[in-house]
Amino acid sequence: MSATAPITLSARNLIRRFGQREVIHGVSLELRHGEVLGLLGHNGAGKSTTLQMLTGALLPHSGQIEICGFDLSRQPQNAKAKIGFLPETPPLYREMSVNDFLIFAAKLHRVPRAHIMDALTETKRRCGLQDSGKKIIGTLSKGYQQRVGIAQAIIHQPEVIILDEPTVGLDPSQIRDIRELIRELGNTHSVILSTHLLGEVESICDRVEIMHHGRLIYGDISTKMQQYGSQPGFIVTLLAPPALSELQAIAEVQQVDQLSATQFRILHTVNTNPSAALLALAAQHGWQAEQLVPLQTRLEDVFMQITQDEKS
Amino acid sequence: MILTIAHKEFRSLFVIPSTWLILGALQFIFAWFFLARLDAFLQVQSQLAQLANAPGATLAVAAPLFGTIALILMMLIPIFTMRLIAEERRNQTLTLLMSAPVSDIHIVVGKFIGLMLFLLLIIASCMLMVLTLAAGTQLDTGLILTNALGLILLAASYVALGLYISSLTAQPVVAAIGALALFFGLWLVEISAVDSHNSWRALAPTSHFQSFNIGLLNSTDLIFFLLFCTAFLLLTIRRLHNNRIYS
Numbered sequence: 336m337s338a339t340a341p342i343t344l345s346a347r348n349l350i351r352r353f354g355q356r357e358v359i360h361g362v363s364l365e366l367r368h369g370e371v372l373g374l375l376g377h378n379g380a381g382k383s384t385t386l387q388m389l390t391g392a393l394l395p396h397s398g399q400i401e402i403c404g405f406d407l408s409r410q411p412q413n414a415k416a417k418i419g420f421l422p423e424t425p426p427l428y429r430e431m432s433v434n435d436f437l438i439f440a441a442k443l444h445r446v447p448r449a450h451i452m453d454a455l456t457e458t459k460r461r462c463g464l465q466d467s468g469k470k471i472i473g474t475l476s477k478g479y480q481q482r483v484g485i486a487q488a489i490i491h492q493p494e495v496i497i498l499d500e501p502t503v504g505l506d507p508s509q510i511r512d513i514r515e516l517i518r519e520l521g522n523t524h525s526v527i528l529s530t531h532l533l534g535e536v537e538s539i540c541d542r543v544e545i546m547h548h549g550r551l552i553y554g555d556i557s558t559k560m561q562q563y564g565s566q567p568g569f570i571v572t573l574l575a576p577p578a579l580s581e582l583q584a585i586a587e588v589q590q591v592d593q594l595s596a597t598q599f600r601i602l603h604t605v606n607t608n609p610s611a612a613l614l615a616l617a618a619q620h621g622w623q624a625e626q627l628v629p630l631q632t633r634l635e636d637v638f639m640q641i642t643q644d645e646k647s
Numbered sequence: 648m649i650l651t652i653a654h655k656e657f658r659s660l661f662v663i664p665s666t667w668l669i670l671g672a673l674q675f676i677f678a679w680f681f682l683a684r685l686d687a688f689l690q691v692q693s694q695l696a697q698l699a700n701a702p703g704a705t706l707a708v709a710a711p712l713f714g715t716i717a718l719i720l721m722m723l724i725p726i727f728t729m730r731l732i733a734e735e736r737r738n739q740t741l742t743l744l745m746s747a748p749v750s751d752i753h754i755v756v757g758k759f760i761g762l763m764l765f766l767l768l769i770i771a772s773c774m775l776m777v778l779t780l781a782a783g784t785q786l787d788t789g790l791i792l793t794n795a796l797g798l799i800l801l802a803a804s805y806v807a808l809g810l811y812i813s814s815l816t817a818q819p820v821v822a823a824i825g826a827l828a829l830f831f832g833l834w835l836v837e838i839s840a841v842d843s844h845n846s847w848r849a850l851a852p853t854s855h856f857q858s859f860n861i862g863l864l865n866s867t868d869l870i871f872f873l874l875f876c877t878a879f880l881l882l883t884i885r886r887l888h889n890n891r892i893y894s
Contacts, residue, residue, distance in 0.1 A: 390746040394891045415748040426743035430662045442651040443747045487743070 340368040343417075343494045343525045349388055349398035351381075359384055359549045361398070364527075366495065371521035373540035374529040381549040382529035383423055386499050389527070390420040403494050416445055419493035423500055425484025429473030433464060433483055436472060437490055444491035454490050461516065462486040478509035485513070489520065496520055498528040502535060514539050533637070545641060553641045568602035568630045569610060570594065574623035585609050585616065600630070648753040649760065652744075656731070656761025669726070670769070673719070677773055680715050684708045685780075705787035709777045710860055713794040716773055717856050720766070720802050721834060725826035727765070728809025731758045732883075733822040751887040755814075755880055759806060766802045770795060790862040797859025800872040804852045805830060807879035814886040 344366040351359040359381050366372055376382050387393040389400060391407050391414070400407040405414035428436055437458065441451050459465050462482045467475065472483060481501065488496055501517065502510045518539050520526055530536060536543050545553040574597055582591045582599060587607040592600045603609050610627055617624035660666045688707045695701040735741040744754050774795055780786055809826040816822050837851035848854050852875060855868040 387742075387746075392742050392745040392891065412748040412750065415746060418746065420742070420746045422739065422742045422746075424739040426738075426740040428659060428740055429738070430659060435658070439651070439655050440743070440747075443648070443743070443749060445748060 343368050344402050346400045349395045351395050366525045371526045371540045373536035373543045376546035380546045391415050417494040419488035419496045421484045421488040421498045427472045434468040440487040441490045446491050458486045458490045478505050496524050496526045570600050570628045572598050572626040648749045649757045652757025653761035657764045660765050704784045705790050721830045724805040725823040728813050729819040729823035732813040733816050733819045736817040751884045755883045762806050770798050793859050793862050797856045801856045804875040807876040811879045811883045814883045
């Protein structure tokens, strides 16, 4: 992704009310070609509502959405033709076969009649559905239904792909497959996905926006967010540990805490990493280093940090 | 786009086993009724022959059969209209249509046409049954054609109203019962009106079907059916649009 890639989706000041209650307070988003944006937030933060507004399934009470230069409220059909959407519950007609359903989705999204069969084969290949074409959707497992849901969203080669919690309820190997697919899609399309899993953002997103109570409270590239507000460090397991002071003495180490007889948490300064020096020393003195795990920031921590910063 | 949606609705009816069951049962009922009327007609035929202006087979057999079909359609259509929008909303598949590059008009008209194609099939199968009379007697084609047109218009108005009820709720059963109650209400308005010029009576689609049933092509009735369908289709479109604003 480069900063000069064309903007495919831009939303300005979206406001949405349910009854008298305002649930989205002025959300603005921008997405460039070839970018994967993660929309992160707790349940009920307004992620799904925002995504539904971006696809035109819900109308915002005020604000503007532009997709590839088409205004969503003035030229809805042109704009929507550029979007592929997978809602939280995949919109599948359970009694249809996979092929029939995907052909219907392709026609609905204006794929020219001559290209439908090509698009169908290509999409099934990408989503790993080659052998499921004739199966009835209702008989497929949850993971395969999710794949059909994604296939439905990408069959017309949309510029912008919007996925609402695409990996919820899948088993680990399916999650891995789908993340790989999303990563692959991110090279040629723009992708927005919502999630409440920080790991997902880390593994597939270029950029992240955090949503909290209907507001975007933080946006940055995803690797930076991992480090937000917390000091970098790692946990090391040494089977024959030296005295604490010896660890403390390693250059750039700021603090060492003993977690158990063999585990130590080591905090270091930003932009430096004493792990190599530590491992070299361990080899030299026979400390029997076994594991070195970087400290993971949990979404909870990042949230707390960011919301606290908001208040102050 | 309209045809894509109509085609999908039409096809999805035939993957449900109950549709085939209903089609089979309907044919059985129609055939039963048809043969019963035919039997009664054959018994009185010799007496009828002595009358100066005796009713023919079409009026004595076909017209009552069409009247029965009109009643059966009233009870049948809610079962099909309930699926159109309420079930899509419950299964959350409506989002697919709402976020696709199709307008609300396409969605509503597409679903309307899809179900109408199916009902045309039912009506056509009855027509074929009646046409078998041609083997033994001279048929009054004019009467048959007005009846066919009347049935199609009546079915269209029921579908339009049923579609609107279906768009109001996310519970298919509520949509079916609601539509059935309304159809029955309208029918009761018609049969309970003693005075045939009662203005309430004009509200009931069945009362407008009566003139088609006796072979009368009345422009008032035609206009009524057209207005009835358009009004409820427009209301449904409006309802879907509001769905994007309020839901």
